[in-house]
Amino acid sequence: MSLTGRAAEAYVSRLDLAVIPTGPDCKPGSVKKFGALLEAAKEPKDRVFSVKDATKDVELIRAIWTRTPKANVSIVTGAVSGVFALDIDAKGKVNGFEALARLEAMFGPLPSTWRALTPSGGEHRYFVQPSRWVLRNKVGLRIYDRRGRVSELFDGLDIRTDGGACAAPPSEKTSGTYRWADHPLSTPVSEAPEWLLKLAIDPPPPPKVDRPPLRRGHADKLARYIDRAIDSECARVTGTKSGRNVQLFKSAANLGSLVGANVLPQDLAEAELWKAATDCGLVADDGAHSVRATIASGMRKGMQNPREVTA
Numbered sequence: 298m299s300l301t302g303r304a305a306e307a308y309v310s311r312l313d314l315a316v317i318p319t320g321p322d323c324k325p326g327s328v329k330k331f332g333a334l335l336e337a338a339k340e341p342k343d344r345v346f347s348v349k350d351a352t353k354d355v356e357l358i359r360a361i362w363t364r365t366p367k368a369n370v371s372i373v374t375g376a377v378s379g380v381f382a383l384d385i386d387a388k389g390k391v392n393g394f395e396a397l398a399r400l401e402a403m404f405g406p407l408p409s410t411w412r413a414l415t416p417s418g419g420e421h422r423y424f425v426q427p428s429r430w431v432l433r434n435k436v437g438l439r440i441y442d443r444r445g446r447v448s449e450l451f452d453g454l455d456i457r458t459d460g461g462a463c464a465a466p467p468s469e470k471t472s473g474t475y476r477w478a479d480h481p482l483s484t485p486v487s488e489a490p491e492w493l494l495k496l497a498i499d500p501p502p503p504p505k506v507d508r509p510p511l512r513r514g515h516a517d518k519l520a521r522y523i524d525r526a527i528d529s530e531c532a533r534v535t536g537t538k539s540g541r542n543v544q545l546f547k548s549a550a551n552l553g554s555l556v557g558a559n560v561l562p563q564d565l566a567e568a569e570l571w572k573a574a575t576d577c578g579l580v581a582d583d584g585a586h587s588v589r590a591t592i593a594s595g596m597r598k599g600m601q602n603p604r605e606v607t608a
Contacts, residue, residue: 299362299368300467301362301369301370301467301468302358302359302361305370308465309353310355313379314353314373315353316358317352317371318362318365318370318371319371348373348461348462369468370464371465373461374426374459374462374463375461376459379426380423380424381423382423382456382457383407383421384454385421385453386454387417387419391452393454396453396454397454399451400454404490408487409487410423411481414476416472416474424489424493425488426458432456432498433456433498434455434458434461437452438496439451456496519560522606523561527552527566532573533548534579541574542583542591545588545592545595546598548573548595549567552566552569554599555604557602558603558604558606563600567592571588574588
């Protein structure tokens with residue numbers, strides 16, 4: 298097998314990590330360019346791999362890299378592997394190391410742990426996936442105030458946990474090779490400090506808005522207003538041909554502002570948006586996890602900015 302194939306086997310057999318194959322550009326799913334995979338396993342041609350295909354099956358790994366030796370390898374993060382990753386980006390104007398230095402000055406240094414260097418000059422630092430914290434994939438870490446609003450943003454620091462993956466050494470991109478700075482076989486994986494875990498969960502919910510009691514006529518008027526808002530936002534999602542994910546986020550934020558105003562149940566808003574995303578084909582195209590993440594992200598944004606509603 299190739300170097301990446303042997304590495305994939307070692308990640309599984311020696312570290313109990315789940316892996317997926319990815320293309321030389323390290324984008325999930327790009328293995329399809331290598332043609333038919335796993336004929337013996339009756340896999341279809343141009344098989345596209347995603348985190349849902351995470352495997353710890355050594356025989357399957359050997360078959361994949363025997364038939365597609367140029368494939369890179371990614372470690373699937375989250376409960377399936379027992380680790381999550383802090384992805385420190387260093388591209389252009391984004392400098393995750395500066396952002397991390399600000400956080401460490403505020404809360405204390407991160408412990409030594411598995412550390413992989415990326416071709417762009419960034420790092421992947423791995424930590425034990427906690428059992429009592431529900432982490433979320435994050436793009437940019439944020440500190441929130443008591444009202445659930447962003448008070449400080451740390452660009453270039455991303456979280457990879459359930460539903461995520463990190464390209465792993467010795468995978469290659471046109472710009473270079475991933476390599477270990479602190480190798481898993483010689484460095485223990487550390488528990489993440491509590492401050493990092495807190496940044497990797499959802500923000501606190503915004504405070505509920507106190508509303509005066511509604512009279513019956515006002516309640517009927519408000520109910521009609523909410524119905525029209527739901528119908529309007531869902532119609533925007535189902536009627537969008539290009540940029541459906543962006544529209545879904547905007548519609549979730551708009552309805553989230555009503556949830557934050559305490560006039561619309563969150564589960565109802567999310568259920569209606571999910572139905573709209575299903576009807577327009579977005580769930581089938583992007584996957585359930587991606588759609589749920591978009592709805593949740595838009596909902597949080599809207600809830601942080603409750604709409605003023607007068608009945």
